[in-house]
Amino acid sequence: MTSGLEVRGLSKSFDGLTVSENINLDLPAGARTALIGPNGAGKSTFANLVTGILPPSSGLIRFDGVDISRMNEGARVRLGIAKTFQITTLFRHLTVRENLRLPILERERRGFRMFRPADRFPEIEAEIETCLSQFDLHALGDLPVEALAYGQQRLVELALTLALKPRVLILDEPAAGVPSSETHLITEAIEALPSELAVLIIEHDMDLVFRVARSIVVLVNGRILVEGTPAEIAANREVRELYLGGSHG
Ligand SMILES: Nc1ncnc2c1ncn2[C@@H]1O[C@H](COP(=O)(O)OP(=O)(O)O)[C@@H](O)[C@H]1O
Numbered sequence: 001m002t003s004g005l006e007v008r009g010l011s012k013s014f015d016g017l018t019v020s021e022n023i024n025l026d027l028p029a030g031a032r033t034a035l036i037g038p039n040g041a042g043k044s045t046f047a048n049l050v051t052g053i054l055p056p057s058s059g060l061i062r063f064d065g066v067d068i069s070r071m072n073e074g075a076r077v078r079l080g081i082a083k084t085f086q087i088t089t090l091f092r093h094l095t096v097r098e099n100l101r102l103p104i105l106e107r108e109r110r111g112f113r114m115f116r117p118a119d120r121f122p123e124i125e126a127e128i129e130t131c132l133s134q135f136d137l138h139a140l141g142d143l144p145v146e147a148l149a150y151g152q153q154r155l156v157e158l159a160l161t162l163a164l165k166p167r168v169l170i171l172d173e174p175a176a177g178v179p180s181s182e183t184h185l186i187t188e189a190i191e192a193l194p195s196e197l198a199v200l201i202i203e204h205d206m207d208l209v210f211r212v213a214r215s216i217v218v219l220v221n222g223r224i225l226v227e228g229t230p231a232e233i234a235a236n237r238e239v240r241e242l243y244l245g246g247s248h249g
């Protein structure tokens with residue numbers, strides 16, 4: 001039995017349009033793999049297939065040797081496969097602390113009764129504090145999420161997802177829309193993730209990709225064009241043409 005996530009021959013079509021074609025990918029514990037490629041290549045679709053938001057047309061997804069391809073999203077989250085929350089799912093009027101309490105209560109199956117102090121549990125409050133410190137959000141804990149800089153809001157998303165204690169984390173464009181003056185916050189947070197966590201990063205910011213990835217998979221038209229170490233990908237002629245070609249018209 002292989003541990004971690006294994007994707008074998010995964011394909012997805014929408015009304016005859018093939019968006020993922022025969023994808024094979026391993027994401028063992030500790031992986032830092034980047035999935036890159038042009039807009040429309042099928043990166044988000046792949047993430048949605050892995051997390052169970054979309055059912056595959058064919059192929060297998062195994063986690064610790066168990067076929068999870070037909071499991072729904074909630075069941076996969078409980079197994080430890082998580083994609084980052086989107087800012088749109090944060091409660092913008094609630095504070096960072098209040099937002100963080102939600103996934104912890106969810107994980108502990110204690111329900112969303114955050115407004116009643118009697119329902120607070122010291123171990124959960126302690127975990128919230130640890131989490132705030134880990135992401136350098138301590139000073140911002142009592143501010144409503146909407147008062148934070150955009151890059152910090154994205155850190156809160158990451159913190160919320162990690163509160164589920166996943167074993168596989170999928171980040172779909174964690175730096176998208178973040179001003180360049182704040183992208184270092186995202187890069188540093190990814191660098192500080194638990195080392196045993198398997199991480200798949202979908203990202204257009206190549207500085208970020210080359211800082212954090214140990215393996216890079218290039219997706220074009222739903223197919224894996226090439227995969228390799230960052231050095232191999234940087235030196236690959238087809239990849240260079242794909243990226244440089246586009247910007248030179
Ligand atoms: N739910 C859907 N129904 C039909 N087509 C879709 C759907 N989701 C994505 N697509 C199409 O699949 C292709 C890949 O999209 P996507 O996975 O979002 O690419 P990426 O994340 O790499 O930009 C695009 O052509 C997109 O229009």
Ligand SMILES: [Mg+2]
Pocket residue numbers: 043044045
């Ligand atoms: Mg996408």
